[in-house]
Amino acid sequence: MKKRAKIFLGFSVGLVFICSISCDEKPKENKNTEKSGGKKYLTSPLIEDLFTADPSAHVFENKIYIYPSHDIDAEIPENDNGDHFAMKDYHVYSMDSIGGKVTDHGMVLDVSDVPWAKRQMWAPDAAYKDGTYFLYFPAKDANDIFRIGVATSDTPYGPFKPQKEPILGSFSIDPAVFTDTDGSTYMYFGGIWGGQLQRWTNGIYDSEGSMTDLEVDSLPALSCKVAKLSSNMLKFDEPVRDVIILDSLGQELRTGDYDRRFFEGSWMHKYHGKYYFSYSTGDTHYLAYAIGESPLGPLTYAGHFMTPVQGWTTHHSIIESNGKWYLFYHDTELSGKTWLRNIKVTELEHLPDGTLKMIYP
Template identity: 70%
Template sequence: ALDIKDIPWAGKQLWAPDAAYKNGKYYLYFPVKDKQDVFHIGVAVSDQPTGPFKAQPQPIKGSFSIDPAVFTDTDGSTYMYFGGIWGGQLQRWSAGKYEANGSKTDLNQDDKPALSVKVAKLTGNMLEFAETPKDGVIVDKNGKPLLGGDHDRRFFEGSWMHKFNGKYYLTYSTGDTHFLAYAIGNSPYGPFTYQGTFLKPVQGWTTHHSIIEFNGKWYLFYHDTQLSNKNHLRNVKVTELQHNADGSIKLIDPFIE
């Protein structure tokens, strides 16, 4: 669909894309390091879902880090959620510009608010941010932001957004603790109140995922390493995702059929 050599500004590490359909076109969003080893997010366009996709000549202005996820709301507005700490470099943008010698992990401030997923509305042509990215803050039941040291609950990478019964469900990976967690808000920008985990740890390090509705049912797509037993050789899995009557998500055990 798209080769790194066909992205004019790309250096290395093209991975973790998302795709969207709008205006009769297909849009492929991807993170990749530029030639200075800094992650940005690009977009490529095609008339077909299988491509070939033609990349825009420059990354999306104002983009950084990894793991783009694109969500179109019921009013037609489209948003991108993105970001990832550690190798995703989100922590190196905390001062508003890239710090090449910044932390390799997080802010190293366990008693301070954790880094947030970023969210920005896209322009009508799906090629640019319509605004400066904002923090999608995750808070506890008392409205306090989750702390950097709260590794079981704080955002790490791999965000996704879906809407259910008028509520906005931000789902994400906790990274080094291997949970898929979710938080619910009344706006696509948040704040999002932490609710719990909905997928127990799988075999393998990461749990990047997507959630879609199809024929009246919701499905979770994710990956693990059961076929290869190698952390960087991952296979896709899918399972039904169920919302309980109170809006919570039923916990999924990946090792129970």
């Protein structure tokens, strides 16, 4: 799989060379959905004055709030560890409805505010309970190990005050928090390669990583992790477990199943009593999903629902608003650079048989 990483990285670098435009940290205004050369995009960027990615959207207080990561150009060469994704703070955005004006509520948390965090504040998520809003975020600690922290606020737009320590037992990246109809709340997390998930296969951080789990195609694929959150939403209430994805024959997906296996960027939503676990396949650039009867799994693989975006990564969220479902995602329309992204939204359709309609970004 490492060889696959370099092949796709080389492709993306070549694409950047062909498509890149001159830009600094602030994107230039561009309201067109068609670029020179005839390239067309399904939707336009929601935000054009900052580079944003990994949008976690939620409906709070009858508004749509978006919690993205904030891309910056740190002039770090691209590598498999993702050091060029050097994000260091978060902004919160809101909109009254899809298609409406997007409001920037400003910077709500900086890495310098977090006592335990050193660098790389990647994709966050948010939740609400009993009058408090929670912002969950990954960052590297003093030892360059990804942990997941939590910060709180009285409002959905912050600012957020971080806890002094990361969540005990947390690791890797991409926290996604789902509250079920019974009030139970779960955190899904994990990402391989730069997300370090392969370094935790024995429950203890291995600085060299477990390359066997990434390179032996016949092994069961590394799984996303899930843990139930405590009543105060600040810690895990039970041991971390695997989110098992099965094929149609009831067998676990394999490491070599690049088009279907979990890589990063998980999300959970519930539709007609079923649990829809969606995620990025990473190096093959699809959004895929699996359906189950429990938020803890196991889940059965159901297919792709989004083809690759422009740019290396695909990271999304799914919400229901005013009776319709929407997918928030990102691409690199404004910059052409994999580490300088822009967030977008489009409608998501559940078909009569319960599957998701394919989206072509």
